[in-house]
Amino acid sequence: MGIPISLRFLGTSTATPFASSSILSSPLPEEVFDPASHIIQEKDLLRKSPNGSLRVLELIDDGLLEPDAKLYSQLLNRLTQLGKIKEGKMVHTHFMNSKFKHYVVIQNTVLNMYAKCDRLDDAREVFDKMPVKDMVTWTALITGYSQNDKPVEALVLFPQMLRLELKPNHFTFSSLLKAAGARADEKEGEQIHGYCLKYGYDSNVYVGSALVDMYCRYERMEEAHFVFDGLEHKNEVSWNSLIAAFARKNEGDKALQLFQKMQRDEYKPTHFTYSSIFSSCASTGSLEQGKWIHAHMLKSGLKLIAFIGNTLLDMYGKSGSFDDAIKVFDRLAKPDVVSWNSMLTAYAQHGLGIKTLQQFEKMLKTGIEPNAVTFLCVLTACSHGGLLEKGQHYFEMMKKFKIQPEVSHYVTMVDLLGRAGQFDRAQSFIRELPIEPTAAIWGALLGACRMHKKMELGVHAAERVFELDPYDSGPHILLYNIYASAGKWNEASEVRKFMKEIGVKKEPACSWVEIKNSMHMFVANDESHPQKDAIHKMWGEISERIKEIGYVPDTSHVLLFVNQQEREAKLQYHSEKLALTFALLKTPKGSTIRIKKNIRVCGDCHSAFKFVSQLIEREIVLRDTNRFHHFSRGSCSCGDYW
Incomplete structure (x- = not known):
């Protein structure tokens, strides 16, 4: 020796x-x-x-x-x-x-x-x-390209490998399927699937998991389920692939059902399983389900490692449970930049502009370097809080960290300037951009014009949007609203006519409320709900009571050419009011009511919710597409600036 x-x-x-x-x-x-x-x-x-x-x-x-x-x-x-x-x-x-x-x-x-x-x-x-070169050589390079977001380079190697009569293995196919899933051409994926069958790897659990993931990314859920069900031997990876896919599609109920079935079949959830479920709950705002899954994870004995803590933090933040988000953040052993970004996002979306900036400065003192997402959080907080000068300061600070602004940063800056009524500065900012203004940038200006009723500039911004993206319904609706608010009904009618001609449809306003782990959806003037009579009756009573303490229906938000009485009637059954009333019927006194809406809350509903929170002495949390509104004791966390 x-x-x-x-x-x-x-x-x-x-x-x-x-x-x-x-x-x-x-x-x-x-x-x-x-x-x-x-x-x-x-x-x-x-x-x-x-x-x-x-x-x-x-x-x-x-x-x-x-x-x-x-x-x-x-x-x-x-x-x-x-x-x-x-x-x-x-x-x-x-x-x-x-x-x-x-x-x-x-x-x-x-x-x-x-x-x-x-x-x-x-x-x-x-x-x-x-x-x-042997099969391992080719597989190593294919895997390298696939895992580093170079799917084209990975896929072109496969036919070259086959011409050398080298037989691929399950590692080869797993990487190829990942690459194919990242491409829009579904035929490539189908061809790879065919080779999996030819070489007998279709029933391999790793290849099967990759097939499930690929078909899910193509949004071909039936094929994904078919492959999954056909796997003779499943493991946590295959279960996670399917659960993650439904979570990405915001199919919260389906992801949760699979999670429960996974346990019934005696497969143990992993950190990746919980991460997918938390992400799903975050996207749907399903707080109670998220809390149940969190409790289940704690009971299982899994540790709160970094990436799980980040998704959990994100879930609580996006579900409106701000205090729980803070608790999770404080328990993280070593918060990374993703942790800080999630926390900053929560502060910003909840309207805590000054607090967001304080946390950002605290982050810098810890030695963690901000990234592009960090600055987007900070700029969003400034926009939501009307912190104009602060926003410009932090936008300039990006240069210090050698971060090149992306389109999203430019959009937020235009939004910040527009919300503050600084339209000359907003237009100068757009003219001086180092890139061609996108539809999103002009859309931000259009939204500000709608808020401040700047019709001429709004029309100009809308025309620029239509040139770049004519099929997005949002800008058309904004322009319609600008014309209607100004009493320009002929012009508003032309917008509707144009939308119909090119096949653009308005997304219906919807609101959701979670009751006992179940989501209930409402649309404006909903006549389909089995308890509509009780809901309409109760809102009528609430409406009369809040009028007694100062609520006055704001009919300017009814953008239809109808008389005053019809305008007021149209306001009464907006989707968020129906969701609120249903929650009052089904939840215990004193509990917080949480509602999610798919578009921006209207000014009249915002006013009504403030008076309802004063009347019933309960907190109401409303999450719309822009931010969270916390209504309590007759006021809103946004300070009526949103």
């Missing part, structure tokens, strides 16, 4: 030497070996990489260590795990100067290192220079 190298031999008390009978060709001289010293074995050295790895190279260069293929593979694999590409390159160079340089297995390990460390150009160079 070979003799280990002592710490004293390396010349430092903290160095970690490498010792293995397989790589020492002869014993060391007696005067070098100190039997009293603490001996560190091979695995301990590798654990100390990358410095330990480089010391191994020094020993080889000094002739004190005879390398073998296993050694190079171990060093490269460990450096890949650590993401130490600089040290990995040094090992690669050393290997290429050794007698093992033609070993395909080690060359594949080098290629894999570059691919996993997102150095795809280096990976491709290694691939192109390899005189002999």
Whole structure:
């Protein structure tokens, strides 16, 4: 057996030497070996990489260590795990100067290192220079491209691989299916599926999971379910693929049903399972379901690791439970930039502009560097809070962190200026943009014009939007509202006529309220609900009572050419009022009522909700497309600025 190298031999008390009978060709001289010293074995050295790895190279260069293929593979694999590409390159160079340089297995390990460390150009160079390539070689490069968002590059390699009569394995197909799912061409995915059948991998649990995910990304849920049901052996990965797919589609009930069935079939939910469910609850605003899943996770014993904490935080923030979001954030052992962004988003969406900026400054002091999403959160908070000068300050601060503004940042700045009534500055900002203004940028200006009743400028902004995106119903409705508010009924009628001609339909206003883990949906003037009579009767009573304490219906929000009495009647059964009334009928006194709406809340409903919160002495949380409104004791958290 070979003799280990002592710490004293390396010349430092903290160095970690490498010792293995397989790589020492002869014993060391007696005067070098100190039997009293603490001996560190091979695995301990590798654990100390990358410095330990480089010391191994020094020993080889000094002739004190005879390398073998296993050694190079171990060093490269460990450096890949650590993401130490600089040290990995040094090992690669050393290997290429050794007698093992033609070993395909080690060359594949080098290629894999570059691919996993997102150095795809280096990976491709290694691939192109390899005189002999096997199936692992091709799969490693395909996987590298697939996992680094280069689906085209991954897919073009497959037919080249087949022409060499190399047989793909389940790793190859899993990566190809991931790449195909990222593409819009569904035929590519179908062809890969066909090859999975040909080579007998369609029933493989990993390939099957990738097939499920691919069809879900194509929104072909029937095929996804068919593949899933056909898997003889399922595992947590296949279950997670299907659950995550329904969560992405905002099918909250279906995702939850699958979660429950997964447990009945005795599969244990993983962190990824819970993350998908929390994301689904966040998108639908299903707070009670989210709380139930959170309790289930705690009971299962899973730890609150970073990415789960972030999705949980996001769920509570988007579901209107701001206090719970803060509690989750405070329990995170080491909040990262995603954690901070989720918290900043919650502050911003709940109308806490100053608090958002305070938290942002606190984040900077912790040493966490902001990214583009961080600044979008901050700018959104400034827009919602009317913090004009602060918003411009933080927009300029992006340069300090070398962050190039994206379209979303420009949209938010136009929104900020427009909401504040600074239309000259908003137009100058648009003219001076380094990019061509998009439909979203002009749409932000149009929305501000609707708010401030700036008809001429609004028409100009609408025309620019229609040139870029004529089929989005939102800008058409805004223009219609601008004309109707100004009493320009002929022009408003022309907008409706144009929408009909090009096939643009107005999205119906809907509101949802969660009662005992079930979501109930309402539309304006809803006549289909089984309890409509009770709902209409109760709202009539509430309407009369809030009029007694100061509520006056704002008929300017009825944009129809009808008389005053008809206008007032049209206001009474907006979807959010029906949802509120149903919640009052079905929830205990004193509990918070949470409502979600798919469009911006109208001014009359906003006013009515303030008076209702005063009348019933309960908090009402309304989440519309812009933000959260917390109504309590006759006032709203937005300060009537939204």
